[in-house]
Amino acid sequence: MNVTGATTEHQRVVSGMRPTGPLHLGHLHGVIKNWIKLQFEYECFFFVADWHALTTHYEEPHVIAENIWDTFIDWLACGINPGSCKLFIQSRVPEHAELHLLLSMFTPLGWLERVPTYKDQQEKLREKDLATYGFLGYPLLQSADVLIYKGGFVPVGEDQISHLELAREVARRFNHLYGKEPGFEEKAHAAATKMGKKNAKIYFECLKQYQENGLVEALERGQAVVSSQGNLSLGDRERLYGYLEGSGKIILPEPHALVTQYSKLTGLDGQKMSKSYGNTIAIRENPEVIEKKIRVMPTDPARVRRMDPGDPEKCPVWYLHKVYSTPEVKDWVVQGCTTAGIGCLDCKKALSDAIIAELKPIQERALEYTNNIRLVKEIVREGCEAARDVAEETLEEVREAMGLATS
């Protein structure tokens, strides 16, 4: 993929999760499996968003304290590999907060008021007073979370797309306001010569074609020339990208949402699996409890008696079979359900067996991590340090661009 402002060295993946309760199968299939895949393809930054949790749970901080370490244990047990990604706690990287503050200086209030989740969540969580400064700033803090790492891709559920859009607008505004360093053009030309005569020539040709004729292929070709240069400093690269596009220096590249495919696993009642609906199976749920929860699930209402045929499409049990079962088992369900050849209890047993089997090794690993919490804390301590190093670099550039004293 080659997208404006998100060229190869910016292909970092950033994502966070709020520690507001135990992780469940919706997280496993909707988020974590995707992270596990991404961790081998990109430089990944995954964090527990404890400040974001406080925006809605400021009256119940114990909820956050109780869930932070369990969240990491669940991630690790599911297969997130600390060797391939940085795992950390948002509040332990205070650079996120400084960037949030700086972004707040030029973010119009209307942009935040118009983010749909602002009003939606206030309506949905009526029992909480969310007419707070912190809650209004939620998506701006999220923007800072991503921009501080110059994240290129952000795996999120559909409900978060508007937050990513805000992050993009904020980045654009930032670059527009602060990307025009003195002597930008001269510096860009000097940077181009560092690529060697031949490449500089291609670069300027592409620039001309893109800016005069709007040829996107020329833009992409020019970006490719820049990104293939191993010897350029980050600053020079950003100048060259910015100059190519006709803007100033791109200090904060625009991130892109990666919307997860299974962002809506069905819960026990047929609605989306979510803690707020009380229809979840936790990753660390006891197998007996899983069996029982599935046994009492509603089914196609037409199957009143054992000999009544049913329609799987009207049954939440079937929606979970679709995710959990092999093609053979799925055929067995469809065939057996529509002809009344199997009973719902048989059908449910096959499902709970599959879920329990998937969770068994995860639960075993979770137990090991629980018994070795010092190891978990060490992993996170290292992740926080590594994240801070990257965050501090961005912040230095941001401070300088905004006229603040740098070290």
Ligand code: TRP
């Ligand atoms: N708002 C996200 C959620 O509720 C969590 C989050 C916080 C996040 N900061 C982030 C996700 C940065 C992606 C990137 O799921």
Ligand code: SF4
């Ligand atoms: Fe649902 Fe299975 Fe019963 Fe059919 S047989 S109604 S799919 S539980």
